[in-house]
Amino acid sequence: MKNDREVDLPEIGALGLARFAWRQLTSMRTALILLMLLAIASIPGSLLPQRNQNPMAVREYFATDPTLAKWIDRLSGFDVFSAPWFSAIYILLFISLIGCVLPRTIEHLKLVRAKPPVTPKNLEKLQGYTIVKGDGDELARAHEFFKKNHFRIREQAGSISAEKGYFRESGNLLFHLSLILILVGVSIGSLFGMRGDAIIVTGERFINLATSYDSLTYGKLTNEKSLNTFSIRLNEFVAKYDPITNTPLDYSAFVTTEDEEGNLEERVIKVNSPLTFRSSRVYLQANGYAPVVTVRDEVGNVNFQGPVTFLPQDSNLRSIGSIKVPEASPQIGFVSSFVPTYQRDPQAGAVSVYPELLKPRLLFSIWEGDLGLDTGVPQSIYTIDTTEMTRIALDSLAPGERFNFTGGSITFEKVEPWINLAVVRDPGKSYSLIGGILALAGLLASLFGFRRRIWIRIRTDGQVEIAGLAKNNSAALDLQLENFVRFVKGEK
């Protein structure tokens, strides 16, 4: 006996503890605390820069205060929405939700199939108690009323009980189950989705291969084999601006696309109208200017030729960029800025006063030495690390002009616009959308549906008793009881 106990007790204890923990987790109070925690835990995600949205700002954070940044990073402060503590909160919340909703769903399904309860003995104390003089047809008329209004009914000798409004609980359950569907959609998207960015200059063609991207991220369970075949050639990019306020009015990228079957098609990509290739969608995300330059050595051999994408800095598209010529010896770099409509400002120097190409000008300083391209450290394509270099000249050019420096020349040929395309595949999004719509429908049903019972009984003296019971919204029941009494009396 004693031995048995010693063996058994811990087991029961563990089971009991598990049951206790489960009951605690699925209690409404815990769910409420988790909900508030979720709200509070999201706050740092909006106050601190987030790595997946603004990696540059995170780097700046590290540069200005390395110690603080390191600690924030240890607490996943720069990746709040994928942080373990954030995941813990929402996973617990969803477990709690499932633990709460599933038993209720089963209960509800049973209830929906059950008949309404028997008419209580004493109706007097219930809502809207009314006595009507009977003529014998009341039950038939009541039956007709209940049928017409979709009540569930139970017929008894001399009385009917009717119930309606399971809608409310159905909506409530639908709402919570739909939230699970949204979470499933989000998970599918992050496991099987992909997103990539590519810059293409006018005249260039983008082919959907991993190597064509400037940046590309996959979901955990997918890879570059999932990229479908298509290509996009940028024929022309047109940006329209308001001449008074300089605000952009319209961006249109005129492209020729080629799909898997080799069908060529002329299409337009705009900011709110992406292209679709099977499960992938292509979005117009950004644009800028790419000066086309030719760099020659002192005997006239071409060391570099082509468009260089510059990064816009303000709404008038003053842009910065760098032209790197590793083929020259010693290596040459042009630290540059480009303005589409040039004006000289006494304080700021060269500024752009309009985003269109009215008076384009390329400004640069020429540096000679080691570009540092072989160090293995990834470099920005827009800047040059000039620590190992010396400045040899400084000038600016309009399109078609040439500048000669010791060791060679640079010609500013023309300017072409570039666009940034984002290619996105999210196989989970339709689940999330359906989840969202169902959640909304469930929410409306649960907030505006109301559950009520109505009883009618013919007393032995021939008088008819009517009464009701509302789980919520008793004002609406009053109204319905009024109609019901009128109907039963035959007044309609």
Place this chain on the structure above:
Amino acid sequence: MTQTTWAYLSNNFVYSAMGVFALSFLVHAFETAWAVKVPAGGTDLQKMDYTKAEKAARIGTSLMILAFLLLLLGVIARGLANGHVPWGNMYEFSITGALAFTGAYLIALRKHDLRWLGLFISLAALLTLGTAITLLYRDSAPLVPALKSTWLIIHVVAAIISGGVFLLSNVIAGAYLYLDSRERGAGRPAWATRLPALEVLDQLSYRLVAFVFPLWTFSVIAGAIWAESAWGRYWGWDPKETWAFITWVAYAAYLHARVTIGWKGRRAAWLCLFAGSTFLFNYVYVNVWGTGKHTYSGL
């Protein structure tokens, strides 16, 4: 008429609305004052003569309706000046928000006698419009390409109406907390004796939230659908999205606390205030100091 004339007209309507809100504020102040005035011969509240206060309340409400209509014309004229719906920058959001807020009050007035709130509502509208026209004013401008979508109308209308009702519910929750603390202390001040019972305020504040929460949910979903077609993802934890989520979760917690656990009164009112302040924070902080994809053209 040219677009510039429409823009001037819009500004004049907004200024006129401010003038009438100010008048409404003054009249409501008199209403409150007359409600406090104690008649000669004692402080028996039953015997007090409220006819003057009642008259003032009626005038105050009429002025409020007039101000609402003027502001409505101002918003419409702004839209005509723009050649698109007037929701392109924070100035336009603010004047439309003030419109939604006073509109929610006037609609609620049809069912409940909330005229005692008139003093506060007219002041809040006045301050919002004052801030908008002095600090946030931007010349009428065309929409940037990212905003050119039917979803702008759907998403923003739903968000602005939700905001107006959330704030009204917050004002009532605030009034609840004030009166509750007074009742537990020295008792209601004289001017507040005629205000509704605490239970009525409590219930009203809850009803407003329950009514508008699905609309807020819809606004978030509509925003997500739009984000998918404009930015290539339906949810990206952009600061605006994050705060919209926080507001949604906070109000969800509020509704659960009330419906399932049965919170009432003080605790529920505090939770309501917290949820409402996340909405306000989202509007002010993210638009003015925030970064991310919801910031367009200055403010």
